[in-house]
Amino acid sequence: MANRVGVIAVDSTVQNAGAVTWWRLSGDVDAQRLFRAWDARGWDIADLPTQPSNASTLRRVLREKCGGPRCLIQSLNGAAFAVVDVAVVSTDAAAPMADAEYTTRFKVRLDEIDELLESDSLTGSELAHLQTEYDRARSTYEASTLSGWLVGQVEQRKAIRLRDTGGIYFVPEGYVQSWRAFGEVLASASDSRVYEVPAVKNEQAMVALVEALSQELQSRVALLDQDIADRGVRGLRSKAARCEELAEKVRVYESLFSVSLDALNDMVSRLDGRIVEATLVAEAEATSGH
Secondary structure, eight states: OOOSSOOOOOOTTSOEEEEEEEEEOOSEEEHHHHHHHHHHTTOOGGGSOOOOOHHHHHHHHHHHHHOBTTEEEEEOSSSEEEEEEEEOOOOOTTOTTTTOEEEEEEEEEEOTTSSSEEOSSSOHHHHHHHHHHHHHHHTEEEGGGOHHHHHHHHHHTTOEESSTTOSOEEEEHHHHHHHHHHHHHHHHTSSOEEEEEEEEOSHHHHHHHHHHHHHHHHHHHHHHHTTGGGOOHHHHHHHHHHHHHHHHHHHHHHHHHTOOOHHHHHHHHHHHHHHHHHHHHHHHHHHHTO
16 A cells, blocks of 8 residues: 655654654645544534635636636726636837736636626626636645645644754654544645654654754744734634644643753743733723723
8 A cells, every 4th residue: 555644764763753754736636625624523614624715716717717827817896806808919018018908718606605606798608618617626726836835734733843944844743643544635635745854762752853953942932922012802812822832832841851851941931931921911901990
C-alpha cells in the first residue's frame, strides 16, 4: 500500500522527541469528502476551514475560466460580475494602458438564493457550462488557500515553527499520532500531502527546540502585549485565553524533555499578570459606565 502521509520507519528502540513535518498543497480539496473523513474521526466540525462566500466562489470561477492578462473581472452591484476584455492601443511604452479599450464580454449574477447563475448575455449552453463550474467550485476548497488552516491545525498540536517564515514545524511526540491522522484525512480528500520525519530525543534536540520555542514565545508575547490598555473586556479575555495556550505549550515541552523552563514560564506569567490587571480596569470602567 502506498505511504500517503510520508512516514519514515525507524528502529523501534530509538526514543523520539516527536517529528519534523511539512506539507505539499496540490489541486482542490473535496469539501464533502473532507467533512466525512473529519466527522468519522469525531473531530469538531467547527475546526474545518471556512467556505468562501458564493460571490467569492463565482469570482474565482470567472478568474479561472475566463480571466487572463488582458481580462478583468469587475464587481457590479450585488453578487454580479462583468468579464471585461482589455485591448492595448497605446504606442507609449511608458504608459501602455493610457489608451486601453475596455469591452464587456458578458455579465453574470447569482440569483436571490445564490444557487443559480443568471445572465442576459450568455447563451444557454455557455451559462450551463459556467453553472457546472460554479457548482463544482462550491463543493471544493482551493488547496492554495488552505495554508493558514494547516498552520492553525499544526499549532493546535503544540508544534514549534522551525523557520521564521514557517513551512517546517516540529510536532511533539504526544501529538504525532493526531497530526498523522490529520494528514490521512487531508490525503483522503485531495492530492495534498503531509510529510513527517522522526526527531530523535537527545540533548541536541532539546537545546534546538527550546531555543526555537523561546524565539516563538518572545514573538507571540510581544504581539499579545500590544494595546493591552486600550482593549475592552472581550478583547482582553481573548488575549488571556491565548496566553493560557502559550503556558500550556511550555508545559508540554517541559514534560517532553523533563526540564523546567523557568525563563519561558516567567515571560508568559508576566504577560498574564498585565492582562489580568488590564481586565480588572476594563471591567470597572464598563460597570461605572452603566
